[in-house]
Amino acid sequence: MKSLKLQRSGPYLVMAPGIILLLLFAIYPFVFLLKISFQEYSPINAVNPFVGWDNYKELFQSKIFWNALWVTAVFVFCTVFLEFVIGFGLAVILNRLTVGQRIYQSIILLPIAMAPTVVGLMFRFMMNEQYGVLNYFAEMFGFSRTAWLSDLNYALPALVLTDVWQWTPFMMIILLAGLKGLPDEPYEAALIDGASSWQSFRYITIPQMSRIIYIALLLRTIDAFRIYDTIYMMTKGGPLTKTSTLSWIVYDRGIKFLDFGYGAAICVVMLILVVSLITFILKKIDLFEVGNRT
């Protein structure tokens, strides 16, 4: 017979290893980053002097940072917007189909599960000026061949296209799951009242789906915000700095040039951005009431 005390602490003992791992990997990096963002820090230095707000000043005065912020914002907005619109459209259509829904659903899951590195290289190959199959199709439709990834105007759109290809299915599959969970009655009532299909979509579907829409947008936004793998494989931040996102400059400036203090300052700014986003969204959706109660 175990003592009462041991029984009470049982749940906490079981939890401890996981929680400790999470704490170590979450708190330590955060504290460390905050500290070295005030230092001129490089792993090869013997001493890493504290420099106050210098890293942040350098950051906010540098074109590289503002450019990265802009590129990231454009990338996140364009990809999430396109993925949402196309994904929602396809989900609505797919929800009405009677034949082939299942097979379509399982096929469309493939892009989501693929390694972004593979996707990046695949698209780099297809976008190649001489032997890229996308350029072949473009030529067929009367456009001229373009070296998408080294073109100042097309490099970022090419990255957006790649991301849209990979993640539109993600939006679609989540929104489809939401559509399938909607009750029929409001639509029947709206039909009797003579509502058009756009009206019932706008005033019944959208409000009822709002929680799922928020979740889908949130997940895509945080993932688009961290884009790194595909950039590494496709453009390495170039041409010039046209595709240098925040994640990319942390790697490029911070890790490659061993300017860790500067990189850490960017990381702190990124953290502030994502944390404010998540606090905003978490106010809109209730994680526990609807999601985990059946």
Added chain:
Amino acid sequence: MNASKNKSIVTLQYVIVLVAMICFIFPIFWMFVTSLKNQTDAFSTIPKWSFAVTWENYSTVLFDRGFLTYLMNSFIVSAVSTVFAVILGIGIAYPFARYGLKGTENVLTWILTLRIIPPIVTILPIYLLFSKLGLLDSYTALILMYTFMNLPLTTWLLYGFFKDVPGEIEESALVDGNNRFSAFFRVILPIVGPGLVSAGLLSFIFAWNEFLFANILSGPNVRTAPVGLNEYATPVSVLWGQIAAAGTMIIIPIAIITLILQRKMVRGLTMGAVKG
């Protein structure tokens, strides 16, 4: 009149879906086709639709260029970290789901925010820490990292699955003479079994595909498949046939898992927030 209009709308819908499907499949199909071509066929300006199929790219990549080792490394790291993530995830999720402990929602929300932190933010300090501990280029480093990366996911998924099990089931098991441990292992675990499998498979996918941590923390000893893939794409010579072969081999296990999971993927991809 109305009937024919309806019919044409339905046809249009099928056409749109079909076109979309082709768009989403074509790049994967094209990579596979390229992996079967020899160097000259892969590098033609006008795509060759009929060509002599060769498996040479696969054998070269696997045996001459060490890709087999990279795949093994990837498998070891992904599988071990998945097991850890699931076990530790059960440890966190079950007490929270069953005992309604104080602060459950706060802790779980905190765990969720860990999923939101961009990985590039974690990697700077971790890189320095691991290099001090002499853990760079070791299985341990990647396994620890991936366990951490997947633990929020497994915790949240398993929390949802445990919540779905009615409390009475455990109580009646206790009445039948089980203690808490045997009740959990004999009664609860079998019920959430399928949930455990899907949480595990998803963690496996994420670890298998991961590149940023692997690229920075691994060296020649534990290079994973996505990092190895990157090696074949040097600016000097890009051997697309071999890259395509390596890429195909990376996605084959993932494609199989996806086909197993099907709609269960939805629940996993949304951390359990949306049930597929």
